[in-house]
Amino acid sequence: MIDAKEAISEKAVLIGVITQLQDETKSEEYLDELEFLTHTAGGVPVKRFVQKLDRPNPKTFLGTGKLEDVRDYIKTHDIGTAIFDDELSPAQLRNIEKILDCKILDRTNLILDIFAQRAQTSSAKTQVELAQHEYLLPRLTRLWTHLDKQKGGIGMRGPGETEIETDRRIIRDKITLLKKRLQTIDKQMAVQRKNRGKMVRVALVGYTNVGKSTLMNVISKSEVFAENKLFATLDTTVRKVVIKNIPFLMTDTVGFIRKLPTQLVESFKSTLDEVREADLLLHVVDISHPNFEDHIASVNAILTDIKSDDKPTVMVFNKIDAYEHETIDEDDLVTEKTKEHYTLQDWKKTWMNKNDVESIFISALNKENLDDFKELVYEEVKKIHIQRFPYNDFLYYEYKEE
Numbered sequence: 001m002i003d004a005k006e007a008i009s010e011k012a013v014l015i016g017v018i019t020q021l022q023d024e025t026k027s028e029e030y031l032d033e034l035e036f037l038t039h040t041a042g043g044v045p046v047k048r049f050v051q052k053l054d055r056p057n058p059k060t061f062l063g064t065g066k067l068e069d070v071r072d073y074i075k076t077h078d079i080g081t082a083i084f085d086d087e088l089s090p091a092q093l094r095n096i097e098k099i100l101d102c103k104i105l106d107r108t109n110l111i112l113d114i115f116a117q118r119a120q121t122s123s124a125k126t127q128v129e130l131a132q133h134e135y136l137l138p139r140l141t142r143l144w145t146h147l148d149k150q151k152g153g154i155g156m157r158g159p160g161e162t163e164i165e166t167d168r169r170i171i172r173d174k175i176t177l178l179k180k181r182l183q184t185i186d187k188q189m190a191v192q193r194k195n196r197g198k199m200v201r202v203a204l205v206g207y208t209n210v211g212k213s214t215l216m217n218v219i220s221k222s223e224v225f226a227e228n229k230l231f232a233t234l235d236t237t238v239r240k241v242v243i244k245n246i247p248f249l250m251t252d253t254v255g256f257i258r259k260l261p262t263q264l265v266e267s268f269k270s271t272l273d274e275v276r277e278a279d280l281l282l283h284v285v286d287i288s289h290p291n292f293e294d295h296i297a298s299v300n301a302i303l304t305d306i307k308s309d310d311k312p313t314v315m316v317f318n319k320i321d322a323y324e325h326e327t328i329d330e331d332d333l334v335t336e337k338t339k340e341h342y343t344l345q346d347w348k349k350t351w352m353n354k355n356d357v358e359s360i361f362i363s364a365l366n367k368e369n370l371d372d373f374k375e376l377v378y379e380e381v382k383k384i385h386i387q388r389f390p391y392n393d394f395l396y397y398e399y400k401e402e
């Protein structure tokens with residue numbers, strides 16, 4: 001198993017591709033994100049290698065020529081790790097390892113590593129460990145390559161293969177064990193959720209680092225760990241919040257990311273159950289991020305994945321204090337107005353015009369527009385609360401303070 005702390009603490013090169021599916025700009029944005037991930041994991045990105053291809057090479061991800069460039073660079077600059085901006089297949093990993101003499105990580109691996117470093121509770125730790133083992137299982141074949149060379153095609157059933165088989169069996173057993181342990185945890189968590197009664201449940205969801213925990217803190221006056229790193233939160237925090245005369249439960253949970261490893265989605269089931277069982281979602285967006293629309297799409301895809309896309313949702317555009325846009329000079333009649341030129345007002349109009357979804361623009365950090373935010377959440381929670389407690393109307397006795 002990859003040691004969480006040791007995995008990367010050294011210089012790394014980042015490797016990506018430009019394809020028909022991702023143009024130069026996209027590729028660069030993705031590598032920016034990979035760089036942020038690398039930092040978060042404790043690595044130091046020193047150089048990027050990007051190649052234009054129809055699609056990633058099925059055998060070596062990059063073309064072999066380009067990969068040799070990478071190898072030369074790694075040798076001369078004493079690089080410890082090469083990080084690929086995609087999930088490498090077991091075969092790709094094996095082939096690349098033959099060419100580059102250093103630690104190879106892919107995006108999935110990197111994310112798993114960050115999760116492993118950050119997991120605090122036994123639940124989160126078990127979930128990550130399960131995901132790591134499932135990632136590892138098909139990739140255990142690495143040893144085969146050495147055998148291949150030594151023995152050729154014949155006589156492969158030597159001790160080497162038995163060893164791999166033994167390793168595989170150990171990992172499979174471990175997976176079974178972890179799954180069992182998770183089932184027990186799942187049950188406990190389900191009981192806990194039940195014990196919370198019928199109170200309306202609101203879940204903060206959104207891309208990683210958008211400010212969910214910060215918002216949770218200002219709304220519930222709690223102290224949830226928030227920082228400018230990806231995946232600051234892995235465990236779910238639930239707080240009771242009261243706005244005016246309605247108490248409800250608010251959940252802060254793990255942030256999403258583009259191409260969240262499927263193993264993680266699967267093993268974080270009990271964490272994501274909080275989202276699945278929520279009555280109302282607050283989809284928090286970092287509007288100051290140049291890719292925020294992509295982030296919304298990624299989050300929606302994962303919500304669909306976990307069958308939670310049809311829940312009542314409020315779009316919460318956070319970090320308005322940090323929003324910047326490009327401007328067109330008044331005498332410039334050539335430049336066409338694009339989204340880069342949108343003011344906050346333009347974005348508000350765009351979103352207010354959507355009938356099926358409520359939206360609000362705030363800054364959790366500077367506490368801007370929080371009163372309107374609370375009012376909106378109150379109205380949405382009230383709709384659900386009234387349905388759930390039809391006879392409990394005394395809760396709605398609102399007394400005005402003069």
Ligand SMILES: Nc1nc2c(ncn2[C@@H]2O[C@H](COP(=O)(O)OP(=O)(O)OP(=O)(O)O)[C@@H](O)[C@H]2O)c(=O)[nH]1
Binds near residue numbers: 232321
């Ligand atoms: N400028 C600005 N920064 C903010 C705002 N809200 C949060 N941040 C910063 O954004 C960073 C991430 O905040 P978190 O609250 O940890 O974000 P999160 O969504 O919980 O992140 P994960 O738990 O990693 O998914 C921190 O450095 C916050 O201080 C805001 O309104 N404006």
Ligand SMILES: [Mg+2]
Binds near residue numbers: 212213214225232253
């Ligand atoms: Mg958080």
